[in-house]
Amino acid sequence: MTTQFLSRRALLAAGGAVLVSGVSGFRVPAQANGLAATKTMRGGANNYRPGAPIVERIGGGGFWMTGTVRRAGDGAPLASQRIQIWAHTTEGHERDPQSHGATLSDANGEFRLEMPQIVPAFGQPHGHLAYDSGDFKTVFLRPIMPSAQDTSLEVHFVLEPA
Amino acid sequence: MNGNSRTRTILIWAILAAALAVPIGAAAASPLLAWRQPVYIVAGFAGVIAMALLLIQPLLAGGYLPGLSAFQGRYLHRWVGACLVGAVVVHVGALWITSPPDVVDVLLFRSPTPFSVWGVLAMWAVFAAAILAALRQRLQLRLRTWRLVHTSFAVVIVTGTVVHALLIEGTMETVSKIVLSVLVVGATAKVLADLRIWTLWTRRGAKR
Numbered sequence: 001m002t003t004q005f006l007s008r009r010a011l012l013a014a015g016g017a018v019l020v021s022g023v024s025g026f027r028v029p030a031q032a033n034g035l036a037a038t039k040t041m042r043g044g045a046n047n048y049r050p051g052a053p054i055v056e057r058i059g060g061g062g063f064w065m066t067g068t069v070r071r072a073g074d075g076a077p078l079a080s081q082r083i084q085i086w087a088h089t090t091e092g093h094e095r096d097p098q099s100h101g102a103t104l105s106d107a108n109g110e111f112r113l114e115m116p117q118i119v120p121a122f123g124q125p126h127g128h129l130a131y132d133s134g135d136f137k138t139v140f141l142r143p144i145m146p147s148a149q150d151t152s153l154e155v156h157f158v159l160e161p162a
Numbered sequence: 163m164n165g166n167s168r169t170r171t172i173l174i175w176a177i178l179a180a181a182l183a184v185p186i187g188a189a190a191a192s193p194l195l196a197w198r199q200p201v202y203i204v205a206g207f208a209g210v211i212a213m214a215l216l217l218i219q220p221l222l223a224g225g226y227l228p229g230l231s232a233f234q235g236r237y238l239h240r241w242v243g244a245c246l247v248g249a250v251v252v253h254v255g256a257l258w259i260t261s262p263p264d265v266v267d268v269l270l271f272r273s274p275t276p277f278s279v280w281g282v283l284a285m286w287a288v289f290a291a292a293i294l295a296a297l298r299q300r301l302q303l304r305l306r307t308w309r310l311v312h313t314s315f316a317v318v319i320v321t322g323t324v325v326h327a328l329l330i331e332g333t334m335e336t337v338s339k340i341v342l343s344v345l346v347v348g349a350t351a352k353v354l355a356d357l358r359i360w361t362l363w364t365r366r367g368a369k370r
């Protein structure tokens with residue numbers, strides 16, 4: 001067995017990974033039994049518009065919001081869950097109705113919705129997502145893009161029964 | 163005024179004008195402006211202008227600007243201070259109109275954005291420094307005490323504003339933002355040292 005030093009870089013990377021997975025929810029149900037529900041983020045519900053329509057695409061597209069919806073505890077993928085998405089983009093502000101749209105998760109619990117490019121607003125390039133259909137507890141997320149140049153953002157929901 | 167000192171005067175004012183104009187001009191060229199409505203643009207620029215005014219204030223307080231008498235310097239310091247209060251009010255007010263829930267979160271210290279706390283801190287310090295200046299006659303504080311308190315608020319304003327601005331990904335261009343930050347901190351530090359603001363507290367200063 002070789003001895004490996006835990007370098008500062010490795011430690012930072014690991015810490016960063018923990019932070020990222022903490023922010024976006026657990027990506028892989030390594031131990032499905034203990035999968036904790038995603039917590040609502042501060043500011044997540046800001047400029048939320050209830051009942052945003054399910055759309056093929058928000059505006060002209062060009063940016064992909066993707067992610068998964070799973071059940072707390074066993075991590076089972078949740079199909080047909082309605083996820084609402086809004087952001088400040090090249091085509092509108094967070095408050096504008098045309099900046100809002102919703103999509104449904106597929107049989108694998110995955111969702112993806114094309115939308116206009118998110119641009120930095122209120123100091124950070126960020127998006128908003130909501131689950132609020134009632135079967136599970138409502139969750140509002142406000143993920144921050146690692147870079148304003150990114151053209152996609154991955155967000156994960158782990159829902160617990162309401 | 164001989165030729166040399168006139169050149170020096172022109173040079174100093176030209177440098178100051180550039181130090182203020184470059185970051186504001188760079189922000190005006192930001193691509194983000196294309197995707198913002200007018201009230202949001204006004205909010206951003208009020209913030210940038212407020213930060214630029216923070217460079218003028220210590221220079222006036224320290225009497226570093228050539229061609230101005232001490233009286234003129236203080237008179238202008240008061241007016242620039244009033245403009246600063248106005249710029250902060252426009253900055254926060256216009257952001258409020260742009261996105262009310264985000265600003266409410268910021269003012270209640272529950273915003274997810276780390277830079278906002280520094281901005282709120284600087285805002286209250288601006289108001290406190292201005293109120294203190296307005297009530298200066300009535301409070302009848304000793305000059306040294308008054309100056310110490312007013313300058314303490316100034317330190318909070320400068321620190322809060324610089325950290326606030328540096329953490330924001332917004333319309334300000336990065337390099338000009340850093341340069342302006344360094345200049346604001348440098349000018350404030352120089353006036354603190356030159357006026358020996360802290361002599362109430364430091365022994366070395368008290369002996370002088």
